[in-house]
Amino acid sequence: MDENESSKGSRTVQRSINIMNCFTMEESELTLTEISNKINLAKSTTSRLIDTLVHNGLLQKKFSNSKYQFGYKMYQFGRIAENTISFDITEIAKPFMKKLRNEIGESVSLYMLENKKRRCIARYGSNQSIRHVVSIGEILSLEIGSGGKVLLAFQSPSFIESTLNDLDSESLRISLTNELPIIQKESISISLDERGAGVNSVASPIFGLDREVNFCLCVSGPSTRFTEESMNAIKNEVKTIALKISECFSNPKENHSY
Incomplete structure (x- = not known):
C-alpha cells in the first residue's frame, strides 16, 4: 500500500x-x-x-x-469494556479500600453504575461483630442510599430526569431534586437509614478520565454505631480517598500511593 x-x-x-x-x-x-x-x-x-x-x-x-x-455490535463492545474497566478499577481501589476499612472500622464498598441500578463490585467488610452486609455482585437502587445518590448526581440531566420520572414517590422525587445539586457541589452523599435496615452510609464519586462517574466509594455501618456525627467526621477522608482512586484510574501509568 x-x-x-x-x-x-x-x-x-x-x-x-x-x-x-x-x-x-x-x-x-x-x-x-x-x-x-x-x-x-x-x-x-x-x-x-x-x-x-x-x-x-x-x-x-x-x-x-x-x-x-x-447497533448490536456496540452492545457487545460495551460489555467487554465494562468487564475490563470494572476489573481495572477494582484492582486499583482495593489497597485504598482495605486501609480505609482498617482505619475507620466500618465496611467499605465499591459500586458500579449498571443501567439505572448500582452493583457492588468490591468490598471489605467491617471486622466488628455487628456490621452492614452487602454481597459482591448485589444490585441496589440509585435513588436510595448514599452510593446510589452519588452515582445518580453525576449523570447527564436527561438520565437524572428519566430516573426521577420513574419514581412512584413524589416526596422522594422532590427530595432528590433538592439534594442532587448539593451532592454535585460537595462530591459527598450521606444516607441516614434510607433503606430501612438500620444502616447509615457516606459515599463519594470516582471520576474517570473525562470526569465521567461510573463508580463510587462507600463506607457503611449500623446506625447505632455509625452515627451522623461519625460520618461527618470521616466524610472528608472518604472524599480524599475517592479522589486518589480517581487519579490512579485516570492516570494508571503514574505511581500513586496512599
Whole structure:
C-alpha cells in the first residue's frame, strides 16, 4: 500500500469514528442529515460510511423514523469494556479500600453504575461483630442510599430526569431534586437509614478520565454505631480517598500511593 492509499484509509477510519462520536446519551438517534451536518461532510459520503457501519453491526436504522442508532455490535463492545474497566478499577481501589476499612472500622464498598441500578463490585467488610452486609455482585437502587445518590448526581440531566420520572414517590422525587445539586457541589452523599435496615452510609464519586462517574466509594455501618456525627467526621477522608482512586484510574501509568 502506497502513502496515498494509506492516507485515504486513515481518513476513512477517522470519518467513521467522527460519525460514532455524534451519538450521545441525549442524542442516541440521529438522521442522515443530522450526522452529515455534525461532521461537516457531504450526505453522499456520509451515507456510504454509514452503510458500512450498518453492515458491520455498529449502527442500525430504525425504520419507524429513519433514524440511526448504535447497533448490536456496540452492545457487545460495551460489555467487554465494562468487564475490563470494572476489573481495572477494582484492582486499583482495593489497597485504598482495605486501609480505609482498617482505619475507620466500618465496611467499605465499591459500586458500579449498571443501567439505572448500582452493583457492588468490591468490598471489605467491617471486622466488628455487628456490621452492614452487602454481597459482591448485589444490585441496589440509585435513588436510595448514599452510593446510589452519588452515582445518580453525576449523570447527564436527561438520565437524572428519566430516573426521577420513574419514581412512584413524589416526596422522594422532590427530595432528590433538592439534594442532587448539593451532592454535585460537595462530591459527598450521606444516607441516614434510607433503606430501612438500620444502616447509615457516606459515599463519594470516582471520576474517570473525562470526569465521567461510573463508580463510587462507600463506607457503611449500623446506625447505632455509625452515627451522623461519625460520618461527618470521616466524610472528608472518604472524599480524599475517592479522589486518589480517581487519579490512579485516570492516570494508571503514574505511581500513586496512599
